Amino acid sequence: MSEDPMSAAASGPDVTSELLVVENLTVTLPTTRGPVAVVKDVSFTVGRNETVGIVGESGSGKSMTSLAIMGLLPRGALTTGSVRLDGVELLGLGDREMRRIRGAQASMIFQDPLSSLNPYYTVGLQIEEMYRAHLGGSRKEARKVAVEALERVGIPEPERRTGHYPHQFSGGQRQRIMIAMALVCSPGLLIADEPTTALDVTVQAQILRLLADLQRQTRTGMVFITHDLAVISSIATRVLVMCRGEQVEYGTAEQVFSAPEHAYTRRLLESIPRITDDLSADEVVL
Secondary structure, three states: OOOOHHHHHHHOOOOOOEEEEEEEEEEEEOOOOOOEEEEEEEEEEEEOOOEEEEEOOOOOOHHHHHHHHHOOOOOOOEEEEEEEEOOEEOOOOOHHHHHHHEOOOEEEEOOOHHHHOOOOOOHHHHHHHHHHHHHOOOHHHHHHHHHHHHHHOOOOOHHHHOOOOHHHOOHHHHHHHHHHHHHOOOOOEEEEEOOOOOOOHHHHHHHHHHHHHHHHHHOOEEEEEEOOHHHHHHHOOEEEEEEOOEEEEEEEHHHHHHOOOOHHHHHHHHOOOEOOOOOOOOOOEO
């Protein structure tokens, strides 16, 4: 891990073209009190080899935005607007077409890998099945790919550990496995939904460096979703701020963090723990 994600974000990625274009995305869910818009008129783009951060408190619509992009919304949800991946409109595609896209062209990492990994199958088999479902190949070839994928994300003794089950790994290792699975088919787009929230700060830093390194190698476009502005400041080139389902601010990371225009963004920035001149180094205030 040669480069700190903070310095990578500061210098900016070599973005070549638009990969994901989201325009006027609105998501409406049915409730007992009638339809409720949980995402309202959201628009942003993601370039190849670029990280766009989506930030906001719980319930702000961050995860619903990502689920809409991946076609994973609950039954009865209504989406309007446009979501184009490599020029292909995703909204309105059927389940079969979206299954072909998920994993192969767009992948997602969830917050809790233990609930996302199947406890009844070894991690090696789960990676193999992802690879074979989208790219074919023999079981022997898929196993080789699974071992290489685990080695790539820093799992020790990858050949032996392909035969282990999810509960036999630590939380940080499970998240690395989810990253390996998400990238095994070399998708152009990676959506990371709160992937470091449940991890301690040391493991969190390792996962962020891993994602930054893998992104440089694969030129993957990434949407990184979190409520942690400190994390976003270290990896994102552009930032989308959401509040109550609405897009309240969108701009470069430098613009959003140095000169926020919306009062909600300013309040989020003010809530970041910091050390003041009036306190000793071990006293932190909000």
